[in-house]
Amino acid sequence: MPEKPRYKSETDSKHEPEPLKIRAHHLCCIQGFQGYGYSPAFVANMRAVISDLEALPSRPLRLVTNCDAICVSCPSKRECTAQESHLSRRIKHMDLAVLDKLGIEDGAVLRADEAFQLINSKINSPSDVEDVCRTCKWRQKCIWYVQAGKSLS
Ligand code: SF4
Numbered sequence: 001m002p003e004k005p006r007y008k009s010e011t012d013s014k015h016e017p018e019p020l021k022i023r024a025h026h027l028c029c030i031q032g033f034q035g036y037g038y039s040p041a042f043v044a045n046m047r048a049v050i051s052d053l054e055a056l057p058s059r060p061l062r063l064v065t066n067c068d069a070i071c072v073s074c075p076s077k078r079e080c081t082a083q084e085s086h087l088s089r090r091i092k093h094m095d096l097a098v099l100d101k102l103g104i105e106d107g108a109v110l111r112a113d114e115a116f117q118l119i120n121s122k123i124n125s126p127s128d129v130e131d132v133c134r135t136c137k138w139r140q141k142c143i144w145y146v147q148a149g150k151s152l153s
């Protein structure tokens with residue numbers, strides 16, 4: 001039976017949607033996702049987050065540098081949450097690189113569609129992409145990474 005998403009969906013509430021917490025570098029990963037991931041639960045949750053954003057492109061996102069709606073189902077969540085772990089520092093570096101290139105603060109709220117447009121307009125050189133993704137093991141399975149490299153080479 002498919003696993004249910006663990007993040008709070010727009011359909012969970014009749015009120016205005018709360019901003020969905022998304023790590024800044026996950027704006028890139030979402031666009032590159034091709035069904036690969038750390039575990040079946042992670043993949044199911046990633047699909048659910050993406051489906052929700054496709055259904056409601058105006059949904060507000062809070063761009064953060066810590067655990068988000070995608071991390072909740074990741075087997076590495078504990079290590080990524082530990083402030084002093086190597087993985088935590090490495091991943092946070094990706095988030096900070098994205099926020100720096102976007103020129104926005106940690107915790108800023110943007111509409112999802114505007115956030116994706118901003119990412120693709122501001123991170124638009126091979127060196128920018130490498131600044132964010134150089135340590136990621138999923139690069140060759142990530143369509144955002146591969147297409148950015150191709151279109152810009
Ligand atoms: S290469 Fe890795 S870090 Fe970069 S966008 Fe793809 S999945 Fe995310």
Ligand code: SF4
Pocket residue numbers: 023067068070071072074075076077078080091
């Ligand atoms: S590796 Fe870390 S940042 Fe990436 S999804 Fe897992 S917990 Fe989140």
